Amino acid sequence: MPDPSHPQFQAAVIGAGPAGLMAAEVLAQGGVSVQVYESKPSAGRKLLVAGSSGLNLTRAEPFDVFLSRYGSQSQNLKPLLKAFGPDQLIEWVHHLGIETFVGSSARVFPKEMLAASFLHTWLERLKTLGVHFHYEHTWQGWTENNELRFHSPQGETTDKADAVILALGGASWPQLGSTGEWAAILKHHDISLAPFQPANCGFEVHWSDFFRNRFAGQPLKTVSLNFTDALGRSITQQGEFVITEHGVEGSLIYSAGALLRDEITANHKAVFYLDLLPDWPIEKLIERLSQPRGSRSIASHLEKSVGIKGVKSALLWEFLPRETFQQPEQLAKAIKALPIPLIAPRPIAEAISTAGGVLFSELNQDLMLRKLPGVFCAGEMLDWEAPTGGYLLTACFSSGHAAGSGALDWLNHKINLK
Ligand SMILES: Cc1cc2nc3c(=O)[nH]c(=O)nc-3n(C[C@H](O)[C@H](O)[C@H](O)COP(=O)(O)OP(=O)(O)OC[C@H]3O[C@@H](n4cnc5c(N)ncnc54)[C@H](O)[C@@H]3O)c2cc1C
Known part of the structure; x- marks a missing residue:
């Protein structure tokens, strides 16, 4: 509850996604007066889309395994996830009065699956804590007097804040509010950013017209993807994906997405190998394919002989020369490792998330911008x-928590200096 000992402090949280809302909660619970500014007419639009078929909040898996999913940035995220990671997030959801359950692949969901009721409950709690919301307020930067500038239906408005949390999201699905336009403002203040890139995205493949027209939308189930990049980093994973009009998309593609994207950036193409029958040893395939086919096509x-039909069969016809189908050994090899050439990632606007953004080297351990004291960053x-x-989502909640806690410490430090 608000602490009357320092009601004079005002914090502005800009961006009402999961990162910003978490920072707002930490600050409000610390007794700070919190104003949340959001460019859209309502909060958490991307969160709602993310949870449209079940809100997968986090994973119940060993911490080291969980941390490894953040790849090259796992060491930067480690202290944040240690302080507020999957376990703390689940506990926090329970404190909201929402039960959770663990589904397949250790995925954790609210028991009542609707993201809308989760968000509604959270927003009510924030209002009870005294957080004020200003919708349709798009942050434009700072005035010469260091006040925050917003574009709103009433024209330009300004606000003075003792601490600012920027939680403006990435640059994918811009229709939900995260347009990435904030990058120009921060660059103007000499903050270095890694370029935005699509993450968890589809990739383009040159399909023939026949294949595209006939198979776009069809899933490829129980297949295994194998990819090794020019640096020798590799991934082998079983799962599923979908053929799209433009190429390929889906969870199996996302899991290799960063490596595939970086390979295309470096070498203008990436080729992954698809095992269409991961449960079949190649010897068994050769033996079955070598049996006489008689009058059969x-x-x-x-x-x-091996159960390959439909989209799996069409993929073989799409990429293999006709003569391979007459050579059981070559055909078996292709079934176990069919090369799928990718041309480009799909545009960032379509991607589930964004890679790139504010460099960790621009931030102190509390996620405060070193060049802009009192301004903290969180989320995607x-x-x-x-x-x-x-x-x-876990890293967004976690960094929101860290930025809120950091801002609170920073304000408390200011009090002690008075
Ligand atoms: C289709 C889809 C499915 C997803 N599924 C999952 C999933 O299953 N699991 C998972 O972990 N994640 C998933 N995600 C990703 C997850 O939703 C995001 O990573 C997360 O919402 C990012 O949180 P954030 O708070 O950093 O940013 P956002 O949620 O993007 O919030 C940023 C907010 O800032 C506002 N804003 C931006 N610029 C300004 C400005 N200048 N002034 C004022 N306000 C501004 C935006 O309007 C927005 O509301 C999915 C995303 C999509 C699109």
């Missing part, structure tokens, strides 16, 4: 990325 022989606007499915 090749397609029918493939289906009858920071330079990290992770696979979808709980890792993104």
Whole structure:
């Protein structure tokens, strides 16, 4: 509850996604008067889309495994996730009065699956804590007097704050509010950013018209993806993905997405290898494919002997020369490692999340910008990325918590100096 010992402090939280709302809660609970500014007419639009078919908040898996999902930025996120990681997040959700359950692949969801009721409950709690919301207020930067400038339906408005939390999101799905336009403001203040890149995105493949028209929208289930980049980093994973009009998309593609994207940036293409029958040893495939096919067509022989049909069969016809289908050994090899050439990632606006953003070297351990004392950053606007499915949201909640706590410490320090 608000602490009457220092009611004079005002904090502005800009961006009402999970990171900003978490920072607002920490500050309000610390007794600070909190104003939340949001460019959209309501809060948490991306959170609602993320949870449209179940809000996957986090994962119940060993901490080291969890941390490894953040790849090259895991060491920067480690202290934040140690302080407020999956366990603390689950406990916090329980304190909201919402039960959780662990689904498949250790995914954690609110028991009442609707993201809308989760968000509603949270916003009510924030209002009870005295947090004020200003919707349709788009942050434009600072005035010469160091006041925050907003564009609102009433025209330009300003606000003075003792501490500012920027939680402005990435640059994907801009229709939900996170446009990435804040990057120009921070660059103007000499803050270095890693370029925005699509993460958890689809990739483009040159399909033939026949394949695209016939198979776009079809899932490829129980396949295994294998990819090694030019630096020797590799991933082998089983899962599923979907053929799209433009190429490929889905959870299996996302899990290799960062490596594939970086390879395309470096070498203008990336080729992954698809095992269409991961449970079949190659010897068994060769033996079955070598059996006489009699009067059966090749397609029918493939289906009858090894069960390959539909989109899996069409993928083989799409990429293999005709003569390979007459050579059981070559065909078996292709079934176990079919090369799929990718041309480009799909545009960032379509991606689930954004890689790039404010460099950790611009921030102190409390996520305060070294060049702008009193201004803290949190959420997807920071330079990290992770696979979808709980890792993104957890790091947003966690960094929001860290930025809120950091701002609170900073304000308390100011009191002590008085
Ligand atoms: C389709 C989809 C599915 C997803 N599924 C999952 C999932 O299963 N699991 C998972 O962990 N994550 C998932 N995510 C990702 C997750 O939703 C985001 O990582 C998370 O919402 C980012 O939180 P944030 O608070 O950093 O930013 P956001 O949620 O993007 O919030 C930023 C807010 O800042 C506001 N804003 C931006 N600029 C300004 C400005 N200048 N002035 C004022 N306000 C501004 C925006 O309007 C926005 O409300 C999914 C995302 C999408 C799009």
